[in-house]
Amino acid sequence: MLAASLVVALALGLLVGPERQHVSTARSGDRALAERVERALGGATGGWRSLAVAEVTPDTVTWAGLGNAGAGRGTGVAPLDTTPYELGSITKTFTGSLLAQAIERGEARAEDPLASHLPELRGTPAGGVTLASLAQHSSGLPPIGATAAGSGFVASWGNEGPYASTSTAQLLRDAAAAPVDTQQPPTYSNLGFSLLGTALARAAGAPDYATLLRDRVTGPLGMADTGLAATPADIPADAAPGFHVNGLPAPRWDGEGYLPSGTATFTTLADLARWAQSQLGDGPGVAAQRPTAEMDGSGIGWAWVTTDLPAADGRPARELLWHNGGTGGFRTMLALDRAAGRGVIVLGNTTQSVDALGVALLEDRPAPVRTDPILLGVSWFVVGVAALLSLSALAAARRFRSGVHVVGSLAAAAFGLLLAWHSGPWFAVGAGSGGCCSRRRWQRPCSRRRPGAPGRCCPRGGPGSPSRGWW
The missing domain is CATH 3.40.710.10 (DD-peptidase/beta-lactamase superfamily)
Structure with a gap:
């Protein structure tokens, strides 16, 4: 039964859970420019979904589209120079x-x-x-x-x-x-x-x-x-x-x-x-x-x-x-x-x-691409807090049999799960592990609950100077 639950949780995580973004193999426009973008990134395409790129001179425009500019998961369709x-x-x-x-x-x-x-x-x-x-x-x-x-x-x-x-x-x-x-x-x-x-x-x-x-x-x-x-x-x-x-x-x-x-x-x-x-x-x-x-x-x-x-x-x-x-x-x-x-x-x-x-x-040089270590640390800290809340709730639910304690424990576990979903490091790991871990934290005897509250993580990326965003 536990194995089946984990399989279901993994499937749910893959279908609707947080998903680490990356530039798919879809391409449009000038192939040489697309290859230059790939070389500049050095294969580090995580965090982006699609990129629309143009090189401009006073007389010419060369453009390329990379990745999925659509709403669905998977390879998708690359952006065009007319994609808003x-x-x-x-x-x-x-x-x-x-x-x-x-x-x-x-x-x-x-x-x-x-x-x-x-x-x-x-x-x-x-x-x-x-x-x-x-x-x-x-x-x-x-x-x-x-x-x-x-x-x-x-x-x-x-x-x-x-x-x-x-x-x-x-x-x-x-x-x-x-x-x-x-x-x-x-x-x-x-x-x-x-x-x-x-x-x-x-x-x-x-x-x-x-x-x-x-x-x-x-x-x-x-x-x-x-x-x-x-x-x-x-x-x-x-x-x-x-x-x-x-x-x-x-x-x-x-x-x-x-x-x-x-x-x-x-x-x-x-x-x-x-x-x-x-x-x-x-x-x-x-x-x-x-x-x-x-x-x-x-x-x-x-x-x-x-x-x-x-x-x-x-x-x-x-x-x-x-x-x-x-x-x-x-x-x-x-x-x-x-x-x-x-x-x-x-x-x-x-x-x-x-x-x-x-x-x-x-x-014409490689791009310095790196994950913000502070953002990554904070995100994993959030996951640790969420796990502690969920485990504490599970222990309390097993220790106390009254309905009030069970409901309170479930509420604490739900809050922990929502916190992890909203601000976890899903920009650095895949969705399946998130779904699996979420289901494991919720697994307990006689429980038919299912997690699944959506949230988000909105890190503020860096800028023109590496430490400041001008938005």
Whole structure:
């Protein structure tokens, strides 16, 4: 009977349990570029599910798709250059371009206080910060507003998006109540960038940020498949699904208020290549690229980050112009070497960072791929706590025969199982072992219970500099 139970548990784990993600053998596009991606990863494809990659020059685009861009398990179908992905904070480079264009058109100045374009903020600390400080993450505002912060924990455990409840009107109310710390070091702020985009729309006389973006960036460049999801109805039906690195589906993000910061932008490899080509040349708002401040050892302009790459392995020292992005189930990277006239785009549909891969492809070298030891240690600690809870519950259920004790023990065991399911190291091990271990912990005489409560693990991947994520 025990053997049969273990077989059933293993089957359930394989079918519906957490699954370590990896890039399958499905391929599309340029085979040589796909092979370069494989060499850069050195066979370490764990944590990713699909990768859409493009190499860009001012005149050419070469692209490749690797892995499963669909919802099912197995090999699946590789992404195309027309497959929509969630873009994340690379959208901030669009907003930076809009600021540069507004300055060129005389609609705004870098030193304008925010309240000069958003009168709702007059007399508040946020109303006094400048447009430049918002674009440089130096305004002193917090990373997100109170509404999004309040829903973040619940959204995380409920596998929901944290920004849907923030409309533009609510964003302004949150900003009016937000503190501004003038002594705060540069702090990445989605709240700040969302206010910047809203102010630029007002300055241009546009009805909203989405219209301004379409009129001045995506429309002129022919980026017809790039759009913003203010509501779930705006999400492309054929968009690649996002996943946590443990294989559980990630929530879609939508919501109006934070659109200028990139919380709900959908684009394709072909569209983003048009943007990259424009930024290698004299496209819209290229003045946004010029560094005007410092942040974390790099220069920052209007969103764009400039990092000096040292000479190494025969490669000369040069400047890397970049921005990355991330949402609930996606990671993205855009890296440009303007001096060489080259750029690389990487789109991935899990929460595994793609930053190092993008830079490695631009430099023609292997990518330093490693599992975060702190994340791995915390995840195994969670499993240890879950196992202790379950074993304690089993011992109590055998020791005490009353219904109250049995119910309480089962509740403790269920909590332990849910904890392990939600935050265990399933990005590093397979689902079958998780299902097997779960069933063994629950096995006891006369029990007909079955585990199976879904959860998730959402590690925050690393960034353009190995220790920081710019989302």
